[in-house]
Amino acid sequence: xxxxxxxxxxxxxxxxxxxxxxxxxxxxxxxxxxxxxxxxxxxxxxxxxxxxxxxxxxxxxxxxxxxxxxxxxxxxxxxxxxxxxxxxxxxxxxxxxxxxxxxxxxxxxxxxxxxxxxxxxxxxxxxxxxxxxxxxxxxxxxxxxxxxxxxxxxxxxxxxxxxxxxxxxxxxxxxxxxxxxxxxxxxxxxxxxxxxxxxxxxxxxxxxxxxxxxxxxxxxxxxxxxxxxxxxxxxxxxxxxxxxxxxxxxxxxxxxxxxxxxxxxxxxxxxxxxxxxxxxxxxxxxxxxxxxxxxxxxxxxxxxxxxxxxxxxxxxxxxxxx
Amino acid sequence: xxxxxxxxxxxxxxxxxxxxxxxxxxxxxxxxxxxxxxxxxxxxxxxxxxxxxxxxxxxxxxxxxxxxxxxxxxxxxxxxxxxxxxxxxxxxxxxxxxxxxxxxxxxxxxxxxxxxxxxxxxxxxxxxxxxxxxxxxxxxxxxxxxxxxxxxxxxxxxxxxxxxxxxxxxxxxxxxxxxxxxxxxxxxxxxxxxxxxxxxxxxxxxxxxxxxxxxxxxxxxxxxxxxxxxxxxxxxxxxxxxxxxxxxxxxxxxxxxxxxxxxxxxxxxxxxxxxxxxxxxxxxxxxxxxxxxxxxxxxxxxxxxxxxxxxxxxxxxxxxxx
Numbered sequence: 001x002x003x004x005x006x007x008x009x010x011x012x013x014x015x016x017x018x019x020x021x022x023x024x025x026x027x028x029x030x031x032x033x034x035x036x037x038x039x040x041x042x043x044x045x046x047x048x049x050x051x052x053x054x055x056x057x058x059x060x061x062x063x064x065x066x067x068x069x070x071x072x073x074x075x076x077x078x079x080x081x082x083x084x085x086x087x088x089x090x091x092x093x094x095x096x097x098x099x100x101x102x103x104x105x106x107x108x109x110x111x112x113x114x115x116x117x118x119x120x121x122x123x124x125x126x127x128x129x130x131x132x133x134x135x136x137x138x139x140x141x142x143x144x145x146x147x148x149x150x151x152x153x154x155x156x157x158x159x160x161x162x163x164x165x166x167x168x169x170x171x172x173x174x175x176x177x178x179x180x181x182x183x184x185x186x187x188x189x190x191x192x193x194x195x196x197x198x199x200x201x202x203x204x205x206x207x208x209x210x211x212x213x214x215x216x217x218x219x220x221x222x223x224x225x226x227x228x229x230x231x232x233x234x235x236x237x238x239x240x241x242x243x244x245x246x247x248x249x250x251x252x253x254x255x256x257x258x259x260x261x262x263x264x265x266x267x268x269x270x271x272x273x274x275x276x277x278x279x280x281x282x283x284x285x286x287x288x289x290x291x292x293x294x295x296x297x298x299x300x301x302x303x304x305x306x307x308x309x310x311x312x313x314x315x316x317x318x319x320x321x322x
Numbered sequence: 323x324x325x326x327x328x329x330x331x332x333x334x335x336x337x338x339x340x341x342x343x344x345x346x347x348x349x350x351x352x353x354x355x356x357x358x359x360x361x362x363x364x365x366x367x368x369x370x371x372x373x374x375x376x377x378x379x380x381x382x383x384x385x386x387x388x389x390x391x392x393x394x395x396x397x398x399x400x401x402x403x404x405x406x407x408x409x410x411x412x413x414x415x416x417x418x419x420x421x422x423x424x425x426x427x428x429x430x431x432x433x434x435x436x437x438x439x440x441x442x443x444x445x446x447x448x449x450x451x452x453x454x455x456x457x458x459x460x461x462x463x464x465x466x467x468x469x470x471x472x473x474x475x476x477x478x479x480x481x482x483x484x485x486x487x488x489x490x491x492x493x494x495x496x497x498x499x500x501x502x503x504x505x506x507x508x509x510x511x512x513x514x515x516x517x518x519x520x521x522x523x524x525x526x527x528x529x530x531x532x533x534x535x536x537x538x539x540x541x542x543x544x545x546x547x548x549x550x551x552x553x554x555x556x557x558x559x560x561x562x563x564x565x566x567x568x569x570x571x572x573x574x575x576x577x578x579x580x581x582x583x584x585x586x587x588x589x590x591x592x593x594x595x596x597x598x599x600x601x602x603x604x605x606x607x608x609x610x611x612x613x614x615x616x617x618x619x620x621x622x623x624x625x626x627x628x629x630x631x632x633x634x635x636x637x638x639x640x641x642x643x644x
Contacts, residue, residue: 024467078430082423101404101470104426105463108400111430112459115437119452126448130441137434141427145346148423 001316003309004040007048010058011041014066018113030094030106031113035073037089042317043176044069049313050180050194053306060123064179067117067133070110072172075140077107082148124183132182136175143168156234158243162203165236170202193299200293201314207286208318210235211279214270226266232257236285241278249276290318323638325631326362329370332380333363336388340435352416352428353435357395359411364639365498366391371635372502372516375628382445386501389439389455392432394494397462399429404470446505454504458497465490478556480565484525487558492524515622522615523636529608530640532557533601536592548588554579558607563600571598612640 015035020028044065048058058065079085080093081103087093095103118129146164150156174195181191212221213228214237228235245253252272259265273279293314297307337357342350366387370380380387401407402415403425409415417425440451468486472478496517503513534543535550536559550557567575574594581587595601615636619629 024464024471026471027464027467078426081426100422104400104403105467105470108433109460109463111433112456112463115452116456116460119449119456126452127441130437130448130452134434134438134441138431138438141431141434142346142349145349145427148427149346149348 001312004045004313004316007045007058008041010048010062011044011065011069014044014062015069018066018070026098026102027106027109030077030098030102031110033097034077034088034094034106035070035110037091039089041069043072043172046173046176046198047180049310050177051184052180053194053300053302053310054181054184054186054190055302056123056180056184061121061180061183063117063121064124064129064183065176067114067121068172068176068179070117071114071133071137074107074110074114075144077103077110079144082144121179121183124179124185129179129182132175132178136171139167139171143171150234156239158236158239161234161236161239165206166199166203169206170199173198173202173205187301190300190302193296196296197293197310197314200289200296201317204286204289204293204318207236207282207289210237211282211286213237214266214273215279226262226270229266229269230262236282237273237278240281240285241273241276244276244278244281286318290314323634326367326635326638329367329380330363332370332384333366333387333391336366336384337391340388340392348420348424349428349431352399352420352424353432355419356399356410356416356428357392357432359413361411363391365394365494368495368498368520369502371632372499373506374502375516375622375624375632376503376506376508376512377624378445378502378506383443383502383505385439385443386446386451386505387498389436389443390494390498390501392439393436393455393459396429396432396436397466399425399432401466403429404466443501443505446501446507450504451501454497454500458493461489461493465493472556478561480558480561483556483558483561487528488521488525491528492521495520495524495527509623512622512624515618518618519615519632519636522611522618523639526608526611526615526640529558529604529611532559533604533608535559536588536595537601548584548592551588551591552584558604559595559600562603562607563595563598566598566600566603567594608640612636 018035020031022028047061047065047068051058051061076088077094080088081095081100085093086096093103094106098106114133118133119126121129143164143166146160147168150161150164175198177198178191178195181194186194210228213235214226216225218225224230227233228238242250242253249272253269256265256269256272259268294311297310300307340357342353344350369383369387369390373380373383398410399416402410403417403422407415408418415425416428420428436455440455441448443451465486465488468482469490472483472486497520499520500513500517503516508516532550535557536548538547540547546552549555550560564572564575571594575591578587578591578594581590616633619632622629
């Protein structure tokens with residue numbers, strides 16, 4: 001997927017051009033810092049690819065694409081406060097490098113910046129653009145709230161968990177793609193299909209993320225393998241294991257919850273999950289969502305040839321790295 | 323100003339109709355609570371009055387008006403976290419009644435709600451509406467940052483302070499009024515004039531607020547008289563006193579800064595300010611801004627008769643209660 005580097009570069013250049021004001025520096029320095037922490041910039045790239053899918057040059061949707069990336073970064077800054085996360089991409093989070101107040105207020109300004117970019121997007125119906133973006137932003141907040149609420153609950157269902165990841169992470173992929181389609185004046189049906197593609201790829205991707213946390217190759221994985229297990233996070237893997245466990249296995253799972261030796265906890269949990277077959281169940285679920293995604297893109301009324309890039313990207317994102 | 327009650331009622335009814343979703347309740351309960359804490363709803367009323375000034379019925383700008391009120395409440399929820407304020411209108415603030423995380427995230431959702439209302443405003447150019455609102459939102463954040471920065475500085479100038487209150491509180495009054503004008507398709511010049519009216523009334527009002535903190539009738543004042551002095555807040559009153567003090571008076575001012583008996587501190591500070599004439603200087607400054615406001619409204623190309631309500635409102639807000 002060499003072309004991704006080229007698209008990432010386009011987005012990085014746009015980020016360089018954001019030109020935050022010099023002052024108040026406690027407001028804008030955190031944004032200059034955080035927006036440059038890197039990443040693949042996958043969400044704005046989706047906007048560019050969607051515009052191209054519908055025959056519009058990517059140069060015409062740079063503002064919408066950047067709005068998505070800026071919004072994503074706003075939500076990361078605020079989420080990092082709420083999750084008390086010290087690091088993001090191995091660098092200090094904003095509330096750690098500055099303080100909580102700076103992180104709240106810088107985040108707020110960045111949020112407005114996203115709307116400035118939307119208002120600067122010239123092609124496509126502005127009201128529809130705004131409605132889609134607003135709905136997505138609200139859903140992302142709802143997903144974050146559900147995620148926080150789950151921490152203190154022991155009765156989270158697979159359905160609730162799926163709804164949480166749909167809201168917290170997947171709708172933004174759908175939104176990123178649909179913004180490109182709206183700018184290209186795609187039909188309402190096609191807008192819905194490309195949105196559904198992103199939404200389902202997003203859910204599949206999040207499930208994969210849950211699997212990788214425990215099953216990734218430690219040499220290739222960017223973070224500590226087993227982190228979710230150590231922090232007792234109720235991931236899809238955990239919930240499926242819980243659901244399919246025998247009474248005896250459930251008892252072991254409960255014991256492991258309070259295990260103090262973390263390395264042992266991770267090893268034993270993986271052993272238990274393997275016995276239950278939780279990984280295979282999650283992979284099947286992943287496949288189901290990815291199939292839905294491919295069904296959605298199949299319905300789009302453009303030539304199959306044009307769809308190849310997005311399908312390749314889907315394969316790339318959802319390749320079995322585990 | 324009996325008519326204000328009628329206009330406040332209109333806004334309260336709109337707030338009742340906001341209909342936040344039931345769940346996640348930790349996200350929406352704080353908003354149901356905070357939006358009902360009351361207040362005169364002066365900002366959205368300005369939007370209604372501005373629409374009427376330019377010949378548009380107030381029923382046509384309810385969404386814009388409510389967007390302003392919703393944005394204002396969002397900024398209060400986040401400011402209260404940053405200022406560590408336990409109370410707002412004598413009720414618990416959101417981060418006190420719930421927690422900081424709930425206050426951050428509920429605030430974020432409320433912010434999106436403001437944009438939903440803007441997107442639902444049918445009359446007037448949506449792009450201009452959005453640009454004005456975005457600019458205002460960014461300025462309000464910049465003002466809050468300046469205000470926080472001032473706490474740790476001893477060299478704040480009157481110019482910087484004026485810029486801070488312009489950004490933190492006054493631009494939103496200008497925005498509220500201009501949103502009504504945009505919906506009514508007022509000319510660009512008239513939009514600027516009504517904005518300038520609000521901006522200057524806002525600055526004058528904030529200076530009055532600074533004066534009232536020390537000089538209000540305790541029986542009529544909603545909060546503790548002298549609160550700014552007790553917390554060593556650098557208000558316009560303080561900065562003017564500092565600027566016009568003799569070397570000896572400056573020395574007394576410095577001593578009072580660390581005075582431990584708070585009642586004595588307030589009494590002695592007022593005595594000192596009286597000697598310096600700080601109150602009269604601030605009142606003159608207030609008058610200057612209110613005169614600018616009246617000059618701006620004089621330039622608007624509608625009959626003088628129509629302007630009366632806004633001028634009466636200005637007099638009402640800036641009447642010498644001190």
